[in-house]
Amino acid sequence: MKPGTRLKSAACDTEVMVIRCADGQIECGGAPMGEAKPAEAAPLAADFSAGTLMGKRYVDADGKYELLCVKPGKGSLSVDGVALVVKDAKPLPASD
């Protein structure tokens, strides 16, 4: 896994770009994400079904992981079972 990799959810339509990562397992909807979609969809875990939003960045508490959602879906993101949270951009007053 390295920055710039595009990962797909096994449980929903979510796709993310990896901005930053470490060695843990990146999951969506409770199932591991991969560069290819598995032939059979994984079930969507109830604990990880809050959904992803296009263009949002998701991070862990330690700042080791950062994922950019490039396609939204019904699952939500986690690393080794720990949910990621949204990191907001710090919008500028339209400077350019």
Next chain:
Amino acid sequence: MNIALLLEMAAEAAPDRVGLVCDGKRWTYGDLLDAARGAFELIQESEAEYVALLDESSEAAVIAVFGAALAGVPYCPLNYRLPDADLSALLGRVAPALVVGDEERITRLAGDQGHTIFSREEFTLKAQETVPEPESREYDPGEGVAIQLFTSGTTAAPKAAILRHSNLLGYILGTVEFASADEADAALVVVPPYHIAGISALMSSIYSLRKIVMLPNFSPEGWLSLVEAETVTNAFVVPTMLARIVDAMEKGVTVNVGSLRAIAYGGGKMPIEVIHKALERFPSAGFTNAYGLTETSSTVALLGPDDHREALASEDPKVRARLTSLGKPIPTVEMQIRGESGEVLGPNEPGEIYVRGEQVSGEYKEKSALDAEGWFPTRDAGYIDEHGYLFLSGRADDVIVRGGENMSPGEIEDVLLTHPAIADACACAIPSVEWGETVGVAIVTREGFETPSEDELKMLVRSRLRSSRVPEKIAFVAELPYNEMGKLLRRKVKDVLAEA
């Protein structure tokens, strides 16, 4: 990650929404992405190592920047206003390139350099015709250089500043919320394509899904009528443009500018008088002063609309003076002021501005200018006041060293500009046998005022600053030399003062 992702996401989320209006033609995000993918094919076929643009702003600039990104070659827009010999040399430094623009001129200047040359129309048309199947191509992962810009080279040969995909994406992802613009929003882009502000405007507009309205050739009347016709909500201008727009309105050009919510300016020093008038002429707009450099992927500090309003309304001269500041560093960038031996200075101490952050490349093709900790010396001189506001006093190279004492031209100019008869002023170093360097000033007298006497001006400076700042030579000139982006050409003023 590749900057093309910005356009891919826009096209994924809103393929049929209009993303660009240029010369009356409308392009959806879907159209733009298809054309960028077509351009990828053309670039691959040409085996070019760069994509260069020698042209005014148009859809070709958008297609070229993202096409080049997909193909993994740097995009290098060139300043078409440069003389032939300079352009020929720059084109030689990017050969072999796929060059888009003025075919006749490119062939004449660089026909023997191995380039693949397209006119704007031919490039745009072929890029639209050559649309590859979405899954059939391997696009560049975006680990290298996205953009190469030649610096203006006022002191030496132009340097090739490089911006990596990671620098530009760091800036956009950190400061722009995806799809945050309303469908009725429109940004008027009038900065030439070879300027960093022109490039960052394209990227931030596309990522926020804000429609871009391009004005390839600036005129105040053209700008104003486009604001009305396209109900423009956001605009970026350089100081000279804003001065001309305000001037045109004063001379009676009347259009409805009520749609304008945000006007950002930057790229040079804004005369306080112009900003005052502009605030009156555009009552519905919030003003933002943006400070940035090519090497920092655009904005690193800004003075926002609230600061503008607060400064205007305040009785406190310190707060009012903020209209001349560059505001505060943006949250995603760190900033320090450092002294001559590299020590970090405190509030109100003048020195050189250093910046650090993901968006800061600080890198030239020849070498990186970053220090071991990743800080970039901007070569701009300034200070940060006790409230965190950044004030610029000029280029570090413009500092006047009189008998070992460093003086910034800005402080002397600011004092001179308080004189009612002075419309513009430039201070710079002139050679002195006694001091090594001493202060010379060029003055533009305001229309309708008597030219002030030299003694009066010397008294004015002496009364406000240390006596070492008092100019030894004063030249009265009709106007000061600025380049087309509103940058004062101090070198030329020095020549004038040397002859005076």
